[in-house]
Amino acid sequence: MTILVYKLLLGFITGNIIGLFSYITHLLTKSGALAVILMATVVCGFGSWPTWGLLILFFASSGCIYFLKKRMNATKATSIVEKGHTRDGWQVLANSLPAISSLVLFYYTENQLFLFGYVSGIAGATADTWGSEIGILSKRHPLSIISFKQIETGLSGGISMLGSLASFFGSLLISFTTWLCYRWLPVSEHLTTLFFIVPLLCGIFGSLVDSLLGATLQVKYRCTICGQLTEQKQHHQQETNQINGLSWMTNDWVNFFSGCLTVLLSWLLISYLQ
Numbered sequence: 001m002t003i004l005v006y007k008l009l010l011g012f013i014t015g016n017i018i019g020l021f022s023y024i025t026h027l028l029t030k031s032g033a034l035a036v037i038l039m040a041t042v043v044c045g046f047g048s049w050p051t052w053g054l055l056i057l058f059f060a061s062s063g064c065i066y067f068l069k070k071r072m073n074a075t076k077a078t079s080i081v082e083k084g085h086t087r088d089g090w091q092v093l094a095n096s097l098p099a100i101s102s103l104v105l106f107y108y109t110e111n112q113l114f115l116f117g118y119v120s121g122i123a124g125a126t127a128d129t130w131g132s133e134i135g136i137l138s139k140r141h142p143l144s145i146i147s148f149k150q151i152e153t154g155l156s157g158g159i160s161m162l163g164s165l166a167s168f169f170g171s172l173l174i175s176f177t178t179w180l181c182y183r184w185l186p187v188s189e190h191l192t193t194l195f196f197i198v199p200l201l202c203g204i205f206g207s208l209v210d211s212l213l214g215a216t217l218q219v220k221y222r223c224t225i226c227g228q229l230t231e232q233k234q235h236h237q238q239e240t241n242q243i244n245g246l247s248w249m250t251n252d253w254v255n256f257f258s259g260c261l262t263v264l265l266s267w268l269l270i271s272y273l274q
Contacts, residue, residue: 011044031089120266124206130170135163157215171203206262
């Protein structure tokens, strides 16, 4: 119990440092910084150094992409997406909560299945973040994952070659890092291989599910002034009209549900492969 308290305290201190830096650099809002402190405390307290490192890698890589886009003058806010580049608390929780819940289950059960769920959840969040942040830079309009017709850049449910490659490499980053960490630990070669394959596949799956939910269930509106399709309730300072999707299914909920499905898939795969 004493060790757990020290680990929670360490996570709280580290989370404050990361949260403060992210807030100052406009990566996070105040609520986003508070959510990062909570996530860091839980992961450091209930996880090990590899699990803590994966969460840092996810946030650090996302931040690096943002700063690179800023240097390229490619961070102009679009009139389509619901929220801007600065992430709030709901966005942080939606991306991290499914994975961290699996990590807490691993702490109390010591069942490797839940550890795979955590790694796969982080891989899915990284793949989705890389895909959306880098895919928006594509010179070609994305295609709807349902109809394969061109849609507006930034609209949920779209896929592009650049975004798909980014999603793959985002998932690969997490799975390869996990493999590197666990190949030096006293675990079987079979388990080490699974730590590479399962998160990689689940991360790609999570990104595709996110696009699928975004195209089918996420709420979308049309501007009454210019007629543009958007995810914002207001456009040109006027109320927009909902045209499809569930009224409560925002992008945050899409991220949360895709994260849950990613974690569940990893559980099923490990139950079958182990």
